[in-house]
Amino acid sequence: MASEEEGQWVLMATGRSPTNIAVIKYWGKRDEALILPVNDSISVTLDPDHLSATTTVAVSPSFSADRMWLNGKEISLSGGRFQSCLREIRKRARDFEDEKKGIKIKKEDWEKLHVHIASYNNFPTAAGLASSAAGFACLVFTLGKLMNVKEDYGELSSIARQGSGSACRSIYGGFVKWCMGKKDDGSDSIAVQLADEAHWKDLVIIIAVVSSKQKETSSTSGMRDSVETSPLLQYRAQTVVPSRVLKMEEAIKNHDFELFAKLTCADSNQFHAVCLDTSPPIFYMNDTSHRIIGLVEKWNHSEGCPQVAYTFDAGPNAVLIAWDRKTAVLLLQKLLYYFPPQDKDLSSYLVGDKSILSDAGLHSIEDVEALPAPPEMKMHDQKFKGDVSYFICSRLGAGPKAVADESQALLDSVTGIPKGV
Numbered sequence: 001m002a003s004e005e006e007g008q009w010v011l012m013a014t015g016r017s018p019t020n021i022a023v024i025k026y027w028g029k030r031d032e033a034l035i036l037p038v039n040d041s042i043s044v045t046l047d048p049d050h051l052s053a054t055t056t057v058a059v060s061p062s063f064s065a066d067r068m069w070l071n072g073k074e075i076s077l078s079g080g081r082f083q084s085c086l087r088e089i090r091k092r093a094r095d096f097e098d099e100k101k102g103i104k105i106k107k108e109d110w111e112k113l114h115v116h117i118a119s120y121n122n123f124p125t126a127a128g129l130a131s132s133a134a135g136f137a138c139l140v141f142t143l144g145k146l147m148n149v150k151e152d153y154g155e156l157s158s159i160a161r162q163g164s165g166s167a168c169r170s171i172y173g174g175f176v177k178w179c180m181g182k183k184d185d186g187s188d189s190i191a192v193q194l195a196d197e198a199h200w201k202d203l204v205i206i207i208a209v210v211s212s213k214q215k216e217t218s219s220t221s222g223m224r225d226s227v228e229t230s231p232l233l234q235y236r237a238q239t240v241v242p243s244r245v246l247k248m249e250e251a252i253k254n255h256d257f258e259l260f261a262k263l264t265c266a267d268s269n270q271f272h273a274v275c276l277d278t279s280p281p282i283f284y285m286n287d288t289s290h291r292i293i294g295l296v297e298k299w300n301h302s303e304g305c306p307q308v309a310y311t312f313d314a315g316p317n318a319v320l321i322a323w324d325r326k327t328a329v330l331l332l333q334k335l336l337y338y339f340p341p342q343d344k345d346l347s348s349y350l351v352g353d354k355s356i357l358s359d360a361g362l363h364s365i366e367d368v369e370a371l372p373a374p375p376e377m378k379m380h381d382q383k384f385k386g387d388v389s390y391f392i393c394s395r396l397g398a399g400p401k402a403v404a405d406e407s408q409a410l411l412d413s414v415t416g417i418p419k420g421v
């Protein structure tokens with residue numbers, strides 16, 4: 001290791017990674033330590049402008065320990081998952097030189113340098129919106145940039161997988177498949193991109209954030225209990241998912257929304273059935289989630305073919321995928337009819353791509369109050385004000401990206417401590 005002013009420099013990198021939502025779910029591990037799943041899964045990557053983690057990583061000879069801050073609060077890095085990611089990336093680190101700054105780091109020197117990590121999620125953490133997926137993908141991607149790692153994305157995905165299983169799918173944009181793999185060492189359990197975000201541009205994603213509170217049963221412990229106790233999980237993994245994955249790949253390739261929606265809804269429902277089949281049973285959805293399913297099912301049925309797909313991860317939030325903008329506008333009108341905002345501020349009730357509000361003719365709370373009742377629903381008079389915290393309107397998005405603009409770094413370039421601390 002060499003530099004003009006030994007010990008004075010801080011070398012940093014910043015990256016941003018999207019979250020993803022599975023349309024064929026991962027639920028159950030065959031190896032807890034390596035995070036190897038019992039079935040393949042398929043996801044869509046969401047637009048990082050709306051749901052993403054931003055992470056800055058830094059090394060300096062002046063750092064005395066590995067440290068991490070998540071959303072401004074220092075957290076421990078001692079957990080096995082963080083340690084696995086750090087170890088695997090350090091193993092692949094390569095020589096680095098910045099002549100201008102007088103920094104030279106040899107491959108073998110990376111092991112001796114401590115890292116500081118600061119990360120920020122632009123959406124609720126640990127609320128069933130896959131913050132761990134965006135977070136670990138971002139950590140691995142950004143550490144890889146800092147340490148001059150040249151491995152391909154498949155390899156990076158298998159490292160991110162060791163942080164959180166679903167994180168391996170956030171290494172790519174668009175439609176992504178996590179191949180479960182067969183090997184005991186997990187080297188073939190990697191993510192591959194099925195199609196990029198431009199492949200099916202019409203899709204619009206509306207997320208109803210039903211609760212942004214932290215959930216009671218984490219995905220990790222929930223799926224462990226399911227593997228131990230649910231007979232349905234075995235049947236699902238061995239018999240249902242393999243053929244469903246093939247059909248989903250076809251649906252994506254052919255832009256077949258009818259098949260895509262049927263498979264997405266069926267798979268979400270089966271995942272939650274496995275949760276109910278677990279002892280003790282796990283309840284991730286609540287009454288609001290069930291009402292949203294009812295609304296979509298009735299609408300799809302009345303149209304004779306699916307307009308919208310729904311899927312729920314390990315929490316009550318609904319992820320709704322509409323097949324085009326026009327359908328998304330109708331969906332939003334129906335949702336806001338039943339779930340109007342508690343207060344009068346419409347612009348904070350829908351975040352992300354707010355332009356959908358004007359497309360739906362919703363400029364004020366009075367416009368929401370004037371919405372007609374969806375004709376296909378029987379119970380018109382009942383409304384559920386306040387049951388949805390807010391909505392996010394999004395779309396498919398790209399994979400992780402380096403953030404070159406140093407002003408966006410979360411760590412101070414001189415001290416290596418989070419800015420403002």
Ligand SMILES: Nc1ncnc2c1ncn2[C@@H]1O[C@H](COP(=O)(O)OP(=O)(O)OP(=O)(O)O)[C@@H](O)[C@H]1O
Binds near residue numbers: 053131136220314
């Ligand atoms: N930006 C981040 N960087 C690194 N780690 C993160 C980040 N965000 C979240 N995590 C890790 O993920 C954990 C939360 O994961 P958890 O699986 O409980 O919730 P979730 O990912 O939001 O929901 P789910 O995966 O069930 O949809 C945090 O406690 C933290 O360890």
Ligand SMILES: C[C@@](O)(CCOP(=O)(O)OP(=O)(O)O)CC(=O)O
Binds near residue numbers: 022024167219220312
């Ligand atoms: C319901 C899910 O979102 C479960 C995600 O589980 P995690 O990836 O959070 O679990 P660990 O691997 O234990 O970290 C379905 C999915 O994303 O496929």
